[in-house]
Amino acid sequence: MATAEDRVKADIEREDALQGIGCSRKRKEDPRFVQGKGTYVDDVKLPGTLYADLVRSPFAHARIKGINKEKALALPGVHAVLTAEDLKPLNLHWMPTLAGDVQAVLADEKVHMQYQEVAVVIADDRYIAADAVDLVEVEYEALPVLVDPHKALDPDAPILREDAEDKDNVGQGPRKHPNHIFNWQVGDAEATERAFDEAEVTVKQEMYYPRVHPSPLETCGCVASFDKVNGKLDVYITSQAPHVVRTVVSMLSGVPESKVRIVSPDIGGGFGNKVGIYPGYVTAIVASIVIGRPVKWIEDRMEHLSTTAWARDYWMTGELAADKDGRIKGLKVDVLADHGAFNSHAQPTKWPAGFLSICTGSYDIPVAHVNVDGVYTNKSPGGVAYRCSFRVTEAVYVIERMMDVLAQKLGIDKAEIRRRNFVKPEQFPYETCLGWELDSGDYHTALDKVLAAVDYEGLRKEQAEKRAKGELMGIGLVTFTEVVGAGPSKNCDILGVGMFDSAEIRVHPTGSAIARMGTITQGQGHQTTYAQIIASELGIPSEEIQIEEGDTDTAPYGLGTYGSRSTPVGGAATAVAARKIRDKARKIAAHLMEVSEDDVEWDIDRFKVKGVPGQEKTMKEVAWAAYNNVPEGMEMGLEAVDYYDPPNFTYPFGTYLCVVDIDKYTGVVDIRRFYALDDCGTRINPMIIEGQVHGGLNEGFAVAMGQEMPYDEEGNLLGNTFMDYFIPTFVETPHWETDYTVTPSPHHPLGAKGVAESPHVGSIPCFTAAIVDALAHLDVTHVDMPHNAYRVWQTLHELGADKRD
């Protein structure tokens, strides 16, 4: 007779064997990648492939006086040279952007930015194509260049977009100048003004969030293959949203959506960069349709950094009103947004500044107002969510910086001022004054845990001692709240398609399963974690569950992977679809055991008859029966689909703390310690979460400490190679300490919130905070990124802090 203890042990073993939710299961993807056996777009080799290469503008703003293709066409092996004139009859010389604007596929009469696509060469191989690009002669007439967004709306500013000059709306509301794209306001302006008028204390800080590029290791590219016989178009593409690409390609090309197949194979990182549609894709697709052969286009690194989507470029002014105790009475955020030559930022369609209005952060702020103006400049177009939900990085940056500015003004400790303003645990769900419903949180516990872990008091004491000796040590503290999991279709759509996501699960007769999702992994480990969700829900070992994504011919329609939406939306769809299967399985199990469905209970991997030990049917047995012995009137088979439209966003949060020492003679910042506590609700695979946090911190470190895309006055992009653009190696990257609390989301079927972007969003202001904190005794309230040695030294030198005694 088994003891109770034996039974518990057996249950635990049975559960562990599934490798379900909570298991640090090794990533299924890795054996393939570490053996070099991944299949990226450039690995796709179709017979008869031709190669595309682009002629790009050396000027930031110029009129095209003429294009001579003759020499290029005369080069043996060149099949075609296409320009805007050639695309015009197909109406494909311009394409719509996700933001309601249009972008030139190939420059139509004018170029608006350096490296803009002017012509495409199609040739037998990429070497001939590159030679032919040099032979295309383009005559330009240079025009005045607009680089500074602050001058974009001047009366005498050069007008950039002549195509849109007469439009009073370029997709996101009324505009007041030919270089103006939109004005977006949220919140109660009058009440906010009143709060500021009546406040005991106000603070104001200007800050620039530089233009940075997500820079995944794999650049963008595609292989387009049009079969002239059956009219079918296959496109292998570096896309984070293959289903949306299918819809857009069908709309643009006129090929019915049923004959367009988009495949996102292995993707070498996306980070928001691979959400949009780029001219290179369109030209390759057009060329394949025209020529009837596969056409491959793969960008090089400079093309990638120079023309594909970047992030941020926000000139922000934050203002806080508060009482003398530091309790916040109001918030104002004003932004000038540089969107470049075309408004091709990738946000849900109705959100011109993304979710910037989450800028009240983790704090109970009674009233706020946000104002954003977007403008055109002669720079590459973009404004994507670089490892963050839409513009949340900017929102967290401005509120976290302002909390410190207020703390410094009032002489209140930076941890204490946060504690005084936090939304309290009992206030959840909490409606922010700008319209968000924070689902759950316990900010105090997270903060206290971090302060105790690092001995915050001890660090402050050490800092005081160092300051007395003239040494510079800083402590950065950030208590952020993110909004991810876009999103409820009532708020969010892409070109009219609601931002649901989907899962389709099929259990085979012998009990293994396949699941296909509308999302697409780019390194997140979906093949591992989705299987764990199904394992826990259906009692099938995750090793026996195959996960497939990225092929629109087989996967259900979904909006893709970005904005930390896979777990909140795709993961929810997976859980719900699995539960539909379990409901059917329960009926089959009851039928097999000849009992009422109500008498059956689920237990890890089997159905048991309540109160009758030994009366049970495993999911494996039920699966077999589903194909030969189902209750009368029931369809055979065991599968389900779910299109999950989330009722709300999820709101992961965390407390990060950073300790830096600054070499005052060189400006080199040593990040001595970085402690990151994340709360992403239910943790599906702790090891993958830790990996995601490390990755996000690395990218946050990169942004804060070195990444920028500066332009000179002529609109030349400086630093568009990896010599200058900062991609840290493990030599530069600090050591990360990670920690967690678990506050499940009340509305997500699993309680999970998503995590991959929190470390990016949360760490960036933490680095800035640490550097400012090191200089706070010198009355410094803010220093703009990037905090490379050069810039830090400039600040130190202006302060005279680098002087020798």
Next chain:
Amino acid sequence: MIPSGFEYHRPSSVQDAIRLLNENEDAKILAGGHSLLPMMKLRFAEPAHLIDLNGLAELKGIRLDGDTLCIGAMTTENELIDSDLVKQHCPLLVDVAKLVADPQVRNRGTVGGDVAHGDPGNDHPAVMLALDAEFVIQGPDGERRQAANGFFLGTYWTGLEEGEVMTEIRIPPIPANGGYGYNKLKRKTGDYATAGSTVVLELDGASCKEIRIGLTNVAPMAIRAEAAEDLLRGQNIDEALIEQAAELVMQACDPAEDLRGDIQYKTHMAAEMTRRSIRDALARAGS
């Protein structure tokens, strides 16, 4: 990122390489290729012929000639790092090589290529100035030697004549009562120096008998900070003198502004790296 077409040659000897170099119009020597190939991929350089020295064993290897350390021009950075002879006779070069670019580049990049390319950002030229090295050069008319001092004439412009190949680098020993210091400030692994300073000095009691200061990437070519050397030579070096020397180093600099820093920053960093190198050199000489 795709170079124009070129013809590839793999000579069987140095003589063969020199013949190929002189017979072909617009020919370039290929050593490690880590400067040349990126320029070719950007089509900033479009040589018609590449003469690859990588097969020539006679250009490799490290040996002693008396107390002079002789390094084959095609010796890679990693071979320098791993060499017991270099560790023993010129540990400075190990310190330098370890900070050249990244491990991949150090596997292919050669010390001769680094010196002969004439890029002010390369690390070895200023080190060779400070070490008072001598270069062995072969051309159609035979072999000659030239001192590092005076070899670096401008950006991509050295004392190497057209049709010549650098074959060996000869480094005199640092005296027993000498010391060296090497400090390089860079943004990240793989980057060129924002500023670098190499100091080699010899003491006579407490007095500085000889000192050479080589500066990296703060002028169109690697330079010596001669005024600072003159100030320090014959003196008992203390912090006050180091400060004065640092001022003179700044006056010697003529850097180009780029994303590493403006002229002011680079100039100040050349001075700061020099302060640290002098202190390091004194500490080593005293120990």
